[in-house]
Amino acid sequence: MAGVRLEHVYKKYPGSDNASVKDINLDIKDKEFLVLVGPSGCGKSTTLRMIAGLEEISEGKLFIGDRLVNDVAPKDRDIAMVFQSYALYPHMNVYQNMAFGLKLRKFKKADIDKRVREAAKILDIEHLLDRKPKALSGGQRQRVALGRAIVREPQVFLMDEPLSNLDAKLRGQMRAEISKLTKRLETTTIYVTHDQIEAMTMGDRIVVMKDGIIQQNATPEELYNHPVNIFVAGFIGAPAMNFITGTLNEVAGALRFKAPGVDVVLPEGKAQALRDKGFSGKEVVLGVRPEDLHEEPVFLEASPNSIVTANIEVAENLGHEMYLYLNGIGNDTVIARVDGRSGMRDGTTVKLALDMNKVHIFDKATELNLFEN
Amino acid sequence: MASADWLEELRHILDADLQLRSYKPGQWQELETLADEDPELFRQLPDGAVAVQGTADAQRADVLEIRRARPLGHTELRLIGWMLGAMKAGKAAPAAPTGVEKQAASLGAWIMEQLERPQAEMLPEALTMGGRLYADMIPFLLIREYHGLVDEPYAELEKLLRSFFEEEIILLPLQRNEWLILSPTAPLSDSLLDSGEEEESEEESLRSIGLGLHDMLASEWLGECHIAIAFPIQPSKSIVETTALLRETVQLGRRFQIGSSVHLPWELHLERLLSAIPEGDRARFVEQAFSRSDYYVEPEIMTTLETFFSLDCNVSETAKKLYIHRNTLLYRLDKLKQETGLDVRLFRDAVMVKVILLLYKVTKRP
Numbered sequence: 148m149a150g151v152r153l154e155h156v157y158k159k160y161p162g163s164d165n166a167s168v169k170d171i172n173l174d175i176k177d178k179e180f181l182v183l184v185g186p187s188g189c190g191k192s193t194t195l196r197m198i199a200g201l202e203e204i205s206e207g208k209l210f211i212g213d214r215l216v217n218d219v220a221p222k223d224r225d226i227a228m229v230f231q232s233y234a235l236y237p238h239m240n241v242y243q244n245m246a247f248g249l250k251l252r253k254f255k256k257a258d259i260d261k262r263v264r265e266a267a268k269i270l271d272i273e274h275l276l277d278r279k280p281k282a283l284s285g286g287q288r289q290r291v292a293l294g295r296a297i298v299r300e301p302q303v304f305l306m307d308e309p310l311s312n313l314d315a316k317l318r319g320q321m322r323a324e325i326s327k328l329t330k331r332l333e334t335t336t337i338y339v340t341h342d343q344i345e346a347m348t349m350g351d352r353i354v355v356m357k358d359g360i361i362q363q364n365a366t367p368e369e370l371y372n373h374p375v376n377i378f379v380a381g382f383i384g385a386p387a388m389n390f391i392t393g394t395l396n397e398v399a400g401a402l403r404f405k406a407p408g409v410d411v412v413l414p415e416g417k418a419q420a421l422r423d424k425g426f427s428g429k430e431v432v433l434g435v436r437p438e439d440l441h442e443e444p445v446f447l448e449a450s451p452n453s454i455v456t457a458n459i460e461v462a463e464n465l466g467h468e469m470y471l472y473l474n475g476i477g478n479d480t481v482i483a484r485v486d487g488r489s490g491m492r493d494g495t496t497v498k499l500a501l502d503m504n505k506v507h508i509f510d511k512a513t514e515l516n517l518f519e520n
Numbered sequence: 521m522a523s524a525d526w527l528e529e530l531r532h533i534l535d536a537d538l539q540l541r542s543y544k545p546g547q548w549q550e551l552e553t554l555a556d557e558d559p560e561l562f563r564q565l566p567d568g569a570v571a572v573q574g575t576a577d578a579q580r581a582d583v584l585e586i587r588r589a590r591p592l593g594h595t596e597l598r599l600i601g602w603m604l605g606a607m608k609a610g611k612a613a614p615a616a617p618t619g620v621e622k623q624a625a626s627l628g629a630w631i632m633e634q635l636e637r638p639q640a641e642m643l644p645e646a647l648t649m650g651g652r653l654y655a656d657m658i659p660f661l662l663i664r665e666y667h668g669l670v671d672e673p674y675a676e677l678e679k680l681l682r683s684f685f686e687e688e689i690i691l692l693p694l695q696r697n698e699w700l701i702l703s704p705t706a707p708l709s710d711s712l713l714d715s716g717e718e719e720e721s722e723e724e725s726l727r728s729i730g731l732g733l734h735d736m737l738a739s740e741w742l743g744e745c746h747i748a749i750a751f752p753i754q755p756s757k758s759i760v761e762t763t764a765l766l767r768e769t770v771q772l773g774r775r776f777q778i779g780s781s782v783h784l785p786w787e788l789h790l791e792r793l794l795s796a797i798p799e800g801d802r803a804r805f806v807e808q809a810f811s812r813s814d815y816y817v818e819p820e821i822m823t824t825l826e827t828f829f830s831l832d833c834n835v836s837e838t839a840k841k842l843y844i845h846r847n848t849l850l851y852r853l854d855k856l857k858q859e860t861g862l863d864v865r866l867f868r869d870a871v872m873v874k875v876i877l878l879l880y881k882v883t884k885r886p
Contacts, residue, residue, distance in 0.1 A: 188819060201744045213567035218544055220672075222740050225539075234731035236684065238707035251683060251740055253528050281720060281728070342843065 149212030149302040150335060151175040151198060156207035158193050168193050168359045180329055180336045182350035184343060190359035191339045192307055198337060199305050200224050211302060227296035231308040233289050235280035242276040245294045266297040269328065286317045297332065304329065304336040310345065322348060343383050355379050377514040380434050380507060386470060386484065391433045391477035392511065395426055404433050408475045412452035414503050417518065421508060424517055434507035440483035440499045450500040457481065457499065462491045471497065536588035543581045548573060561601045574604040621674050623649055628692040631700065631763050640760035649690055653755040657702040660733065661766035664697040665744040672742060684736050700763055705752050722751065723786060730782040746770050748783045776881055794878050802879055809876045815859040816873065817880060824852050828864060829874055
């Protein structure tokens, strides 16, 4: 097993003025499960493909273990890849598909057989070994693709949206299986996805990318609770964090955030930090997650300085929880996640208290989180 | 120095992890020297592994990296050095091309020459690869995209393809990084015969073979490549026309199927037609279309439209594929209608927008 290190890595395609991937610095520890996440076109797949050796690195250094591998062919990097398309070899059966890479590397027949059968057992596809790919379901094919990677016992697994072609139910199931599998095999894994649920549930660490640049590199908890900018804050979490543009004003010794329909007091600790940075009197963006808007009476009583009143445009009851789509808080629709039994209805008015200890304040110009930078 | 049986044997004898690498000029000199050992032959890697230099020229050096928990003894090192030296001597002159390689090179050169002519000549008997070109074969055009690595010998690629197809194939080098591969039709017949309950069309089978071949070459060879595939042909009759078709297919595929590496001629009819329109006419049409709005080329709307068209304008499937709510998709389509006056849920407007998007890719306007 080995770690992977990227030092000032850039990717620039011929004929393009801008680099698709800019100054990537990453140190992925041995046995770590790192997720690269971001919207399409953010450079996450390009980064993975450079690690895989499928794309040339325009600038910078890539190490697998202690070995500089910029100029090493994919087959010699000791990595195994699983992609979204999971293109199996259609004329070979499952066993042959899994054995192919080992055969090329001149493994002995007995070793190949042992590895293939062990991987098939782990993936629960022993009964499919004689089948051709087209006789398999999507989930089974994906397992075979994983099996093909596992038998190689590589130093690093590289996975590019491997679950995208599966339906929602199967995706959830395979998500858990891949997590279990990589933990069991203790292999360093780099996983690309645009799905934040996959990122949050699978990664030891998540790297959020946008426009070819790393926005934040942190654990799932840290990303969720301490996003460094508006992009990360809005990208991680579903429903997404609400953003309200307003002004910070000093009123009778308290720092208040004011926006249309909003007049709330910031806790002293946060207020002081904002004052110290000179943001008193400035326009900022307040970020609040849907679950940090509370309708429970006990919370309303305890937070008289952070109450807002809003109209419920739509109340979506999911059973265990309810999403309220609200207007009257700032200029855009705000979403609150409340208890499914709260009995809220469309078209009614509701009082909600913002959990001011959990709100974020972003600089409107730089979009940086003023509590994290 | 090719990775071969001797490497496996040596791995067993030494009980060590062995890797054969290709080093760029200067890379060797950056490594630390080993005490009491010839610095031209032995060096030490940062992780403690021992590097032994084999064949070397101005462009590259083949280096054997040896990793073992127990340190390698002086005698062991000398023996390994002697072995690689002996192999180096045996390889002093580049391996002469085999008979097949020579024939393949001649045929490849003949095809390239014919492609320049308005009308291709009949294939000379001497170039039929011993009559093998009279059989039906599946033609693939392979273009290697990743130029950062050294070239692999013809024999290595030929062997790899033979392993993949599990049969003899014909590999014709057309130019550097471009090959025509002719494989037997057996994989296709297998595929069609085995299809069982769910009938798989010839097109689908060829696509699966292409995707599998691409995956294998990308991971087991030298990185990214493009592949075009056509229906089986009798090469003796139509090898030049087919090569021309496949080259055009890759060219169109690169331009119109961004993100895809396997291209099929029957999926690029409209693109071929649009490419044939004179540039001036194309530019004028795009100018008029875009004067209405540049809204199409916003990344979100472009991805939405491409997914929508690829799923036969099915709203539910598109929303599912894009991981968005159906209403969000409908909102986007309504907004597009509002901005451009074109409702892609109507066939007529959908065709128009599809053509506009394709032409945008050619002209890259705005």
